[in-house]
Amino acid sequence: MAEPLLATDRLVKRFGGVTATDRLSLSVVEGELHAIIGPNGAGKTTLVAQLAGEIAPSSGRIRFAGADITALAMPARSQRGLARSFQIASLCREFTALDNVALAVQAHSGHSFRFWRAARRDEALRGPARAILAEIGLAGRADVPAGLLAHGEQRQLELAIALATKPRLLLLDEPMAGMGQADSAIMIDLLHVLKRRHTIVLVEHDMDAVFALADRISVLVYGRCIASGTPAEIRVDAAVREAYLGEETL
Amino acid sequence: MLVEQGLNGLQLGIMLFLMAAGLTLVLGIMNVVNLAHGSLYMLGAYFAASLQQWTGSFVLAVAIAVPATAAIGIVIEMATLRTLYGRDHLDQVLCTFGLILFLNEMTRILWGAVPLRMTLPATLAGTVALWPGIAYPAFRLAIIATGILVALLLYLIIARTRLGMLIHAGASDRMMVGALGIDIKSLFTLVFGLGAALAGLAGTMAGPLLAVQVGMGDGILILTLVVIVIGGIGSVRGAFVAALLVGLIDTFGRILLPPALADMGIYVLMAVVLFWRPQGLFAAHG
Amino acid sequence: MALLACGLAVLVLGPLVAQSLGEPFYIRLFTRIAVMAIAAVSLDLILGYGGMVSFGHAAFVGIGAYVTAILAYHAAAGEPLLAWPMVIPGTDNAVIAWPLAVAAAALAALVIGLVSLRTTGIAFIMITLAFAQMLYFFVIALQKYGGEDGLQMAGRSRLGGLDLDGRLTFYYLVLAVLIAVIVCCRRLVGSRFGMVLQGCRQNERRLRAIGFATERYRLAAFVMSGAIAGLAGVLLANGQNYVSPADLAWTRSGEYIVMVVFGGMGTLIGPLLGAAAYLVLELLLGSATTHWQAIFGPVLIVIVLFAKRGLYGALVGRADDG
Numbered sequence: 001m002a003e004p005l006l007a008t009d010r011l012v013k014r015f016g017g018v019t020a021t022d023r024l025s026l027s028v029v030e031g032e033l034h035a036i037i038g039p040n041g042a043g044k045t046t047l048v049a050q051l052a053g054e055i056a057p058s059s060g061r062i063r064f065a066g067a068d069i070t071a072l073a074m075p076a077r078s079q080r081g082l083a084r085s086f087q088i089a090s091l092c093r094e095f096t097a098l099d100n101v102a103l104a105v106q107a108h109s110g111h112s113f114r115f116w117r118a119a120r121r122d123e124a125l126r127g128p129a130r131a132i133l134a135e136i137g138l139a140g141r142a143d144v145p146a147g148l149l150a151h152g153e154q155r156q157l158e159l160a161i162a163l164a165t166k167p168r169l170l171l172l173d174e175p176m177a178g179m180g181q182a183d184s185a186i187m188i189d190l191l192h193v194l195k196r197r198h199t200i201v202l203v204e205h206d207m208d209a210v211f212a213l214a215d216r217i218s219v220l221v222y223g224r225c226i227a228s229g230t231p232a233e234i235r236v237d238a239a240v241r242e243a244y245l246g247e248e249t250l
Numbered sequence: 251m252l253v254e255q256g257l258n259g260l261q262l263g264i265m266l267f268l269m270a271a272g273l274t275l276v277l278g279i280m281n282v283v284n285l286a287h288g289s290l291y292m293l294g295a296y297f298a299a300s301l302q303q304w305t306g307s308f309v310l311a312v313a314i315a316v317p318a319t320a321a322i323g324i325v326i327e328m329a330t331l332r333t334l335y336g337r338d339h340l341d342q343v344l345c346t347f348g349l350i351l352f353l354n355e356m357t358r359i360l361w362g363a364v365p366l367r368m369t370l371p372a373t374l375a376g377t378v379a380l381w382p383g384i385a386y387p388a389f390r391l392a393i394i395a396t397g398i399l400v401a402l403l404l405y406l407i408i409a410r411t412r413l414g415m416l417i418h419a420g421a422s423d424r425m426m427v428g429a430l431g432i433d434i435k436s437l438f439t440l441v442f443g444l445g446a447a448l449a450g451l452a453g454t455m456a457g458p459l460l461a462v463q464v465g466m467g468d469g470i471l472i473l474t475l476v477v478i479v480i481g482g483i484g485s486v487r488g489a490f491v492a493a494l495l496v497g498l499i500d501t502f503g504r505i506l507l508p509p510a511l512a513d514m515g516i517y518v519l520m521a522v523v524l525f526w527r528p529q530g531l532f533a534a535h536g
Numbered sequence: 537m538a539l540l541a542c543g544l545a546v547l548v549l550g551p552l553v554a555q556s557l558g559e560p561f562y563i564r565l566f567t568r569i570a571v572m573a574i575a576a577v578s579l580d581l582i583l584g585y586g587g588m589v590s591f592g593h594a595a596f597v598g599i600g601a602y603v604t605a606i607l608a609y610h611a612a613a614g615e616p617l618l619a620w621p622m623v624i625p626g627t628d629n630a631v632i633a634w635p636l637a638v639a640a641a642a643l644a645a646l647v648i649g650l651v652s653l654r655t656t657g658i659a660f661i662m663i664t665l666a667f668a669q670m671l672y673f674f675v676i677a678l679q680k681y682g683g684e685d686g687l688q689m690a691g692r693s694r695l696g697g698l699d700l701d702g703r704l705t706f707y708y709l710v711l712a713v714l715i716a717v718i719v720c721c722r723r724l725v726g727s728r729f730g731m732v733l734q735g736c737r738q739n740e741r742r743l744r745a746i747g748f749a750t751e752r753y754r755l756a757a758f759v760m761s762g763a764i765a766g767l768a769g770v771l772l773a774n775g776q777n778y779v780s781p782a783d784l785a786w787t788r789s790g791e792y793i794v795m796v797v798f799g800g801m802g803t804l805i806g807p808l809l810g811a812a813a814y815l816v817l818e819l820l821l822g823s824a825t826t827h828w829q830a831i832f833g834p835v836l837i838v839i840v841l842f843a844k845r846g847l848y849g850a851l852v853g854r855a856d857d858g
Contacts, residue, residue, distance in 0.1 A: 052745065073744075073749075074744045074745055075744050075747050075748055075749040076749075078744075078746055078747030084745055086742075090739055090741060090742045090745070091742060092734075092735050092738040092739050092742060092743075093738055093739070094734075094738055095734070095735070095738065099731070102731075103732070103735055103743070103746065104746040104747075106731065106732075107743075107746045107747040107748050108746075112728040112729055112731075112748070112753065113729055113753075113756065114729055115727050115729050115730075116723050116724075116727055117727055117728070118723075118726045118727065119726060119727055119728045119730070119731045120726060120731075122728070125728075161742075161746060164746075277658055281658070283658050283661060283662075330837060330841075333841060339589055339658055339661060340583075340793070340797065341840050341841075343589060343591065343661060343790075343793065344790075344793060344794065344837075344840045345836070345837050345840045345841065347790045347793075347794070348832075348833040348834065348835075348836030348837040349833060349837065351829040351830075351832055351833035352829070352833030352834055352837075353833075354829065355827050355828075355829040355830035355833065356830055358827065359827050359830060468786070468787075472666060472669045472786065475662040475665060475666055476662075476666045479659055479662050479663055479666065483658060483659060509677045509679075510674060510677035510678060511677075512677070513670070513674065513676070513677055514670050514673065514674060517667060517669070517670035521651045524651050524652075524655065524663065525650075525651055525654070528654040528659075529655075529659075530659075
């Protein structure tokens with residue numbers, strides 16, 4: 001069997017006396033949409049932060065695309081093709097939507113120690129950025145400062161930025177958080193399209209979305225993976241049902 | 251000689267601690283840069299010097315100057331700083347920079363440009379024989395004793411009282427303090443007043459050692475900032491350790507190093523500490 | 537655009553008028569404004585665009601000034617700067633001395649930046665302030681070069697066939713440098729590098745997430761800013777024919793920040809306006825009362841609290857982020 005694109009090996013993260021991630025071994029195969037769910041406090045956010053390189057695990061390894069990336073910082077992981085979107089839209093708010101995406105394109109087209117030519121007139125950056133905005137459905141909003149976009153649009157822009165980094169894997173941290181029905185539907189459609197071309201790790205609260213989209217689901221409880229399998233398997237898993245009892249209905 | 255210099259270093263460290271303890275709390279809890287902290291030190295010294303001239307009593311001068319400085323601090327907090335919480339650090343820097351210019355100049359207008367002198371009461375003016383052959387100025391010993399007393403007091407306040415609990419909580423989680431239904435405005439004012447009182451105390455004690463003059467607060471402000479950065483912003487314990495460290499290194503640096511390097515010793519210390527631990531020796535969590 | 541032309545006309549023609557009226561004082565004022573403006577523009581690069589509140593900018597200006605003056609001192613005294621292991625003579629030749637001064641400032645910025653950029657927020661402000669103070673004490677300790685009293689320069693640097701001792705000639709040189717600095721910085725902030733720098737100010741975490749090793753870009757900007765400040769220092773030393781620790785004082789660093797904010801952060805033109813406004817205000821208030829800072833302090837506080845956009849914003853209508 002081919003090596004998975006992303007794998008964690010007995011990952012542990014302790015904060016003082018609390019173990020937020022507990023000997024977690026996950027693997028994500030190239031081409032799948034792998035959803036990670038779990039009740040509040042299951043350690044999803046901590047896991048995302050470790051995968052993205054924002055915090056260092058206490059022990060354990062993370063492998064990505066055939067290399068150990070445990071010690072790599074966030075920028076280096078991005079350069080290797082691991083793109084993440086933030087749970088709370090994290091944008092350059094004064095820049096326009098197009099600027100935001102173009103900057104992501106720029107990050108992956110060589111170094112940026114170029115001091116003279118106007119970046120905003122650089123078609124090598126603006127062209128691809130515009131194409132991605134169009135794909136994500138924000139073409140009409142390209143010149144609006146990111147801070148002025150509606151909430152749903154900001155989440156779409158998050159996704160566009162991640163796509164602009166030519167990712168091998170998209171790590172999406174609750175892309176539907178705080179969205180209304182209509183916006184969620186747009187996002188789900190978008191993810192349907194994206195999953196055809198990208199490997200995606202989807203951390204999400206919205207169960208309908210997860211079961212509609214995921215190829216595989218891993219369930220996190222107290223930092224541990226209690227079950228991993230297809231949606232159909234997870235739906236009937238006794239441990240999962242117990243963990244979610246009173247939380248949500250599957 | 252070694253003992254004497256060691257005590258000198260300790261005494262400088264204690265002074266710095268008095269300055270840093272108040273400021274680090276203000277920085278840590280309120281997340282506000284207050285450059286005018288040195289001006290409070292200067293005001294404390296001026297108050298004490300004037301009061302001594304009027305009353306002829308050193309003790310009375312100190313006893314009035316410290317609360318007077320605290321009062322000025324509280325007025326400053328309510329008049330200007332209060333509007334700056336939550337604004338960016340640049341605003342705070344500029345605003346308190348303006349305060350320094352104002353306070354320095356007002357001091358010059360009120361007291362004139364000629365430095366004031368403070369004299370010590372007879373009981374503190376002499377030296378104390380630590381052991382045969384080694385005499386040390388009594389006043390400096392008094393400073394050290396006062397400083398240690400204040401440190402203990404602060405420790406008790408922070409570790410044992412409700413106010414300390416709030417200060418601690420405020421430093422790590424401001425929302426929580428708000429959620430507890432505590433009037434955060436009063437808490438901030440109280441802490442600021444406490445910091446001002448400590449700065450004033452340091453000023454009154456510096457009075458007899460140094461010339462009381464305009465701008466005396468600027469130099470110690472920067473040393474205080476170095477102490478806070480080394481100790482870790484918001485940590486009183488860090489401030490204590492760092493203050494003593496800075497006091498000793500500065501004092502011994504002056505003996506051991508050529509003059510061009512002596513003044514740089516503590517900054518090198520700061521650079522080394524920060525390179526190793528950017529958050530300082532005792533980072534206040536959160 | 538009309539505004540820009542007006543401003544340029546004042547800068548170009550003002551000193552000529554002063555000359556013809558026999559008021560050299562005003563030429564000196566113009567020169568000082570232009571020199572301070574270069575320093576303020578360099579600060580704007582990291583403060584306004586990079587979001588780095590550096591409270592030690594006077595140090596870089598001071599290094600540029602001191603290196604120029606010390607090299608000139610050795611040239612005038614005929615005493616080598618360094619006798620061992622090799623003889624290095626002093627020089628008052630601008631072609632050698634000025635790049636050396638700029639390089640020294642850049643080197644200082646590199647070292648200071650390496651340590652202080654590991655922190656952000658309040659700590660960064662305090663650390664840059666502390667390092668600047670370290671250099672301040674360092675030059676005070678340089679007894680050979682005047683210590684606290686500062687160092688008089690025998691004359692201005694020599695620059696090819698230009699007569700820098702001519703007040704107007706020197707002024708126009710400074711003005712040319714100022715314009716070149718503003719133009720270059722303008723290109724810089726709009727370039728790929730500049731976009732990264734501006735992004736760092738708005739959301740550094742985002743930039744790291746999309747793959748920028750932001751610390752390198754911030755450090756590079758810090759060093760460039762220090763180098764330009766060093767160039768301002770070169771001109772400062774030549775302009776006043778004198779350097780002193782006051783050129784590195786922390787209050788001077790504060791003044792540079794005031795100029796930038798006063799004029800309009802992140803605009804590059806704003807700092808020039810700010811420098812002019814600050815120095816003119818200092819002159820006016822200073823001639824009215826010796827205690828002008830007692831008035832200026834509260835003025836500053838009021839401006840910070842109520843009029844954050846700066847002069848440029850007030851004139852142009854909105855802050856332009858380039």
